Amino acid sequence: MAGSPDETHFGFESVPLEDKQGRVDEVFHSVARRYDLMNDLMSGGLHRVWKDALVTAANPPKDEHAFALLDLAGGTGDVAFRVIESGGAGTRVTVCDINADMLTVGAERALERGYDERVTFEQANAEELPYPDRSFDCVSIAFGIRNVPRIERALAEAYRVLKLGGRFLCLEFSAVDVPGFDALYEMYSFNVIPAIGHAVTGDREAYRYLVESIRRFPKPKALAAMMEAAGFRRVSFTPITGGVVALHSGWKL
Ligand SMILES: C[S@@+](CC[C@H](N)C(=O)[O-])C[C@H]1O[C@@H](n2cnc3c(N)ncnc32)[C@H](O)[C@@H]1O
Numbered sequence: 497m498a499g500s501p502d503e504t505h506f507g508f509e510s511v512p513l514e515d516k517q518g519r520v521d522e523v524f525h526s527v528a529r530r531y532d533l534m535n536d537l538m539s540g541g542l543h544r545v546w547k548d549a550l551v552t553a554a555n556p557p558k559d560e561h562a563f564a565l566l567d568l569a570g571g572t573g574d575v576a577f578r579v580i581e582s583g584g585a586g587t588r589v590t591v592c593d594i595n596a597d598m599l600t601v602g603a604e605r606a607l608e609r610g611y612d613e614r615v616t617f618e619q620a621n622a623e624e625l626p627y628p629d630r631s632f633d634c635v636s637i638a639f640g641i642r643n644v645p646r647i648e649r650a651l652a653e654a655y656r657v658l659k660l661g662g663r664f665l666c667l668e669f670s671a672v673d674v675p676g677f678d679a680l681y682e683m684y685s686f687n688v689i690p691a692i693g694h695a696v697t698g699d700r701e702a703y704r705y706l707v708e709s710i711r712r713f714p715k716p717k718a719l720a721a722m723m724e725a726a727g728f729r730r731v732s733f734t735p736i737t738g739g740v741v742a743l744h745s746g747w748k749l
Contacts, residue, residue: 507708556583569640
């Protein structure tokens, strides 16, 4: 059991805390080139709607006012591009991710779309950010925090780099609580997703990890309590799509 402070979970498997990041990195190294396609296939395109809810909450100014957003575990830049498309000329996004393969795919896409001047890709661990205190107006993390071994550290770092008055937004898979839908979701998660993953990326295990890690992830109230412990105020969460995901919000006040 992952009961001791030096143990955690990689999916359903108990692993030493220091081993988890390496295992997570292997998953995203393996799927990086097919990551965005897989998101569309697995969610039936719904991940776009979920990410747009995050972007709406981030509310980048439509005019030339400066707005700096840090997208933690930002991978291939999907959230970053949506923020740029929604914001005005003063909006800038820093995508930070621990995995060079995911960042490479993102940087190529940014160049193709002409966003390379406004989106920067940087390799860093969310648990130890290379940015000064109070650097960003908004810090986001989408489907990332579940993969970080020490969630408390990542929350503390997000809080540290936010400016006063800034908002932290975390989009993450959550707990389905709709009778009937929960059983369907369970069947889909454990059978269909690994099969699609195997067919598209050749890596069934990576998608088994995904499903198991969702199931092991703290329930939304527990994550909200962790955000409060990190110092965030006016902490709230909104379940979306029957609780398949939740958008968590907290302010640095
Ligand atoms: C499921 S992907 C999400 C990517 C992107 N946010 C999106 O929604 O499309 C999870 C990302 O978390 C990154 N990640 C895992 N551990 C991390 C860490 N400790 N620090 C920063 N990024 C991390 C992975 O490399 C991967 O790119």
